[in-house]
Amino acid sequence: MLNMMKICEILEMDNIEKGKRIELKEEHKNSVFFLKRGSVKIIDNSSETVKYVVKRGNVFGELSLFDKEAAIEEVAFALEDCVICYIKSDQMEALMEKHKSLKNGLLKIYGLRIQKLERRLNDLLFKDSPTRIKEFILDYLDEFGEIDKSGKSKAKNLLSHKDIANLTNTSRQTVSNVLSKMRKEGVIDYNVEFISKVL
Structure with missing residues (x-):
């Protein structure tokens, strides 16, 4: 089985x-990226x-595997020092045909991303701003946090208040x-470096 981290080799x-x-639309146009270390934010261009x-x-x-024009509408920024691996989309398609587990893994990631976007839309329709922000922070800690020595979930504070406002469709002041x-x-x-769950 060929997993995503092994592909980086x-x-x-x-x-x-x-x-x-x-840059997703110039030097790395039509490439698929694997994030080996760090984290990035994807921005609508x-x-x-x-x-x-x-x-x-x-x-x-x-x-870029599905819609090459849509791919250039995104920009990625490193939230911390990162190591990325990349491959041209046509080469990736060939690998996916050869290794079905890779294809399934990529579809799973894409499916989870779609679920998150659907949840954001649902939250926008049915939840008020404070609730959306609070749930986003707790979800962020669940996804990006690690359990420290005291047993609390602790994550790097990678997002600005403006970023959180964008992701929750609220204002920076409300955040x-x-x-x-x-x-x-x-x-x-x-604080400026970390965010942790107390309760």
Whole structure:
């Protein structure tokens, strides 16, 4: 079985510094990326809003497999120092035909991403802004956090208040207010480097 991290051993690899842009429409046009280390945020090129965050071991740029024009509408930024592996979409398609487990793995990741987008839409329709922000923070801690020595879930504080506002369809001021309230209520604690679940 060929898993996604093993693929990195046979692909081109780049080190990307924190804050750097990963160009999806020029030097890496029509490429699929595997994130070996770090995390990146994917931004819509036209609206400049954050679409989703990718963590280590996941894929981005996979739209080039399905719609090459749609793929260039995205921009990726390194949220921390990253190691990325990349492969041209036509080569990736050939690998997927040869290794069905790779195809299934990629479809699973894509399916989970679609589920998240559907949930965001549902939340926008049926939940108020504070609830959306609170649930986003707790989900972020579940996905990106690690259990520290005290048994609390702790994650790197990688997203700005503006990023969180984009991802929850709220305002930066509302995000600041909700985070402050969550800290006062003892639900979370945070600083410029980390965010952790207290309860």
